[in-house]
Amino acid sequence: xxxxxxxxxxxxxxxxxxxxxxxxxxxxxxxxxxxxxxxxxxxxxxxxxxxxxxxxxxxxxxxxxxxxxxxxxxxxxxxxxxxxxxxxxxxxxxxxxxxxxxxxxxxxxxxxxxxxxxxxxxxxxxxx
Numbered sequence: 001x002x003x004x005x006x007x008x009x010x011x012x013x014x015x016x017x018x019x020x021x022x023x024x025x026x027x028x029x030x031x032x033x034x035x036x037x038x039x040x041x042x043x044x045x046x047x048x049x050x051x052x053x054x055x056x057x058x059x060x061x062x063x064x065x066x067x068x069x070x071x072x073x074x075x076x077x078x079x080x081x082x083x084x085x086x087x088x089x090x091x092x093x094x095x096x097x098x099x100x101x102x103x104x105x106x107x108x109x110x111x112x113x114x115x116x117x118x119x120x121x122x123x124x125x126x127x128x
Contacts, residue, residue: 017050044068 052059069082083091103122104115118124
């Protein structure tokens with residue numbers, strides 16, 4: 001019962017905030033693309049902040065932002081994707097061919113992870 005009251009109180013505030021933010025930015029005449037970008041970034045930031053701080057449940061801010069970025073990129077082609085900092089090694093390998101791991105290829109056989117190949121010149125080969 002306490003949870004339902006919390007939702008009832010927070011939902012109208014959240015809806016009103018989002019509507020106000022959206023209406024406040026749609027009635028201005030855009031000067032150029034940079035004005036549009038700045039206004040849209042401002043709206044995105046304000047919506048993100050309001051939801052993250054006032055949503056009825058706790059929100060993981062990093063996960064919430066990543067979902068926003070992925071949603072934005074999904075309106076483009078299927079090849080435009082976001083790689084965060086933790087995916088740097090994967091991005092280096094894709095974009096430059098630079099590999100930053102220990103130099104092994106792994107696979108799964110009979111539910112067991114096995115090393116299927118050792119790449120020459122990397123740490124795995126040097127350590128035997």
